[in-house]
Amino acid sequence: MAPNLSLFSVNALLILSTDGTRILAKYYRSPHTASTTGATTENPYPTLKEQKAFEKGLMEKTAKSTADIILYDGHVVLFKAESDVMLYVVGGMEENEMMLYQVVLALRDTLQILLKNSTDKRTIIENYDLVALAIEEIVDDGVILETEPGAIVQRVSRPPQQDIQVSSIDLSEKGLLNAWEFGKKQLAERLRQGL
Numbered sequence: 001m002a003p004n005l006s007l008f009s010v011n012a013l014l015i016l017s018t019d020g021t022r023i024l025a026k027y028y029r030s031p032h033t034a035s036t037t038g039a040t041t042e043n044p045y046p047t048l049k050e051q052k053a054f055e056k057g058l059m060e061k062t063a064k065s066t067a068d069i070i071l072y073d074g075h076v077v078l079f080k081a082e083s084d085v086m087l088y089v090v091g092g093m094e095e096n097e098m099m100l101y102q103v104v105l106a107l108r109d110t111l112q113i114l115l116k117n118s119t120d121k122r123t124i125i126e127n128y129d130l131v132a133l134a135i136e137e138i139v140d141d142g143v144i145l146e147t148e149p150g151a152i153v154q155r156v157s158r159p160p161q162q163d164i165q166v167s168s169i170d171l172s173e174k175g176l177l178n179a180w181e182f183g184k185k186q187l188a189e190r191l192r193q194g195l
Contacts, residue, residue: 008142009099011075012090013135017121020059023085026135027051028142069097078104083120102147103138109149110134130156
């Protein structure tokens with residue numbers, strides 16, 4: 001019997017400072033994998049208190065480790081130290097370590113490009129929006145989407161394709177009705193084409 005295969009591979013993605021404080025933490029639960037009872041798999045750390053305890057133990061264990069991969073609390077954890085921060089990717093015991101390693105490398109390399117080789121606590125906090133967007137481009141709801149740093153940086157830092165002139169938008173009743181009619185025509189055309 002084949003094991004339950006799923007796209008879900010990341011349980012958590014963490015950026016912690018070397019003193020143990022949380023800079024950014026994303027915990028994921030799998031909405032699409034079912035246990036033998038049929039219930040969805042829950043996040044093993046649903047409360048902030050449990051997450052903080054996990055992060056504290058993780059920092060203590062990785063501070064002594066010389067490797068980039070450890071087993072901790074029933075999870076495979078890959079990490080990289082950068083200046084005064086630690087980047088962590090946490091996966092289940094059945095996950096492919098090489099995939100998780102690619103995620104931590106993508107995060108590190110993307111941050112180095114976005115933050116101009118200044119991956120430290122202060123710079124991450126100052127550019128929190130870019131860091132959060134980069135993480136969302138790498139992992140979405142626990143599913144690995146992209147591991148190529150160049151593509152991630154391009155998506156995160158891309159300027160708008162065209163400037164919208166707000167003053168030229170007609171927000172009167174007639175303008176809104178025209179927009180409604182245009183939308184209806186476009187939808188009808190798409191439905192006729194089968195899209």
